[in-house]
Amino acid sequence: MKHICWFFLALALLLPGTAAAGSPLRIATEGAYPPFNDVDRDGNPVGFDVDIARALCKTMNVECTVQIVAWDNLLPGLAAGDFDVIVASMAKTPERKAVADFTNYYYRSRSTFAGDPDKGFRQTREGLTGKTLAAQAGTVQARYLEDNYGGTSTIRLTGTNKEAFDLLASDGADAVLCDSLTIFTFLQSEEGRRFDFVGIPLPVSSPSSEARIAVRKGDGRLLKALNEALREIRLNGSYEQINRAYFPFSIY
Incomplete structure (x- = not known):
């Protein structure tokens, strides 16, 4: 268990704006792309993207908030510092790579x-x-x-x-x-x-085939921490559990 403790400690030190620094990691999603992101009757964010985001936060042992942001405002808001992470089924394109950095994919679809x-x-x-x-x-x-x-x-x-x-x-x-x-x-x-x-x-070469998480351009430490957490939820079964809640087949 010692190496796991060091893993969480390292993540806490790497993540800017996390609970360890006194404020949560701020995650944005669209809220209009079911079943990946939507809002429930009370206006709360729900969906596959939201569940993945929360699983990542749990794995990284950080407090997170999830907010709804219109699609066209996601990348501008990220660049402006309104939030730290976008989990909204976003594909990586050359234009988007110019303003944000992207994790490894977390699901694939044609x-x-x-x-x-x-x-x-x-x-x-x-x-x-x-x-x-x-x-x-x-x-x-x-x-x-x-x-x-x-x-x-x-x-x-x-x-x-x-x-x-x-x-x-x-x-x-x-x-x-x-x-x-x-x-x-x-x-x-x-x-x-x-x-x-x-x-x-x-x-299959279309950029829409792979959904990724976006962080502010140049935030390599957060990008690395998220990629580590994505790998961890794949290994510990959390990803499969979320997948099966929405689809009767693997989307990874």
């Missing part, structure tokens, strides 16, 4: 389209000409739609992923491009029953 399979779906620029495609603004999926279907398809970008699914359900969009795991949850809902996965997933 991006794909959701739509009405009875209407037919040809996943080519020609096949989607004239179609309305939706995605959440500021995401890698939104960029993909604009780069590959802009000019021939109508691209509708929404404030949240739920709003994109609402467009699909109300026939305001022919298809939604997003993380396949969020589609999995949507398809099990009442409004999602008439829809399904359509087309083929984006390439």
Whole structure:
């Protein structure tokens, strides 16, 4: 047990702004991306991301707070020092790497389209000409739609992923491009029953394939501590327990 004590002590010394220094580690998540992050009836943050964040805090033996921040404000707020960590299913992209540092991935998932399979779906620029495609603004999926279907398809970008699914359900969009795991949850809902996965997933090399945790640029000590904690929750079974609470298959 001696080496474990030294592990926790080292983490406490490494983490700026933690309970050891008199203030908690401040974690931000979006709160609008179920099942990964959402809010309950009382307005409290819940979801896979939130459970992972709390498991990391427990492993690091630090006090943490989790706050809800709009997607577009996450990276600016991190850079401004409004919080210390983002746990919000964020993919690492060249643009984001310029303003934040990222941990190892904590889950993987392919991006794909959701739509009405009875209407037919040809996943080519020609096949989607004239179609309305939706995605959440500021995401890698939104960029993909604009780069590959802009000019021939109508691209509708929404404030949240739920709003994109609402467009699909109300026939305001022919298809939604997003993380396949969020589609999995949507398809099990009442409004999602008439829809399904359509087309083929984006390439595995797509940056949306790996979700990571973001810290302020240059905060190498916190980054290292989080990576150590991610490894620990994988080894001690905490990660698997959280995984099984949301999905009947591994998403690591």
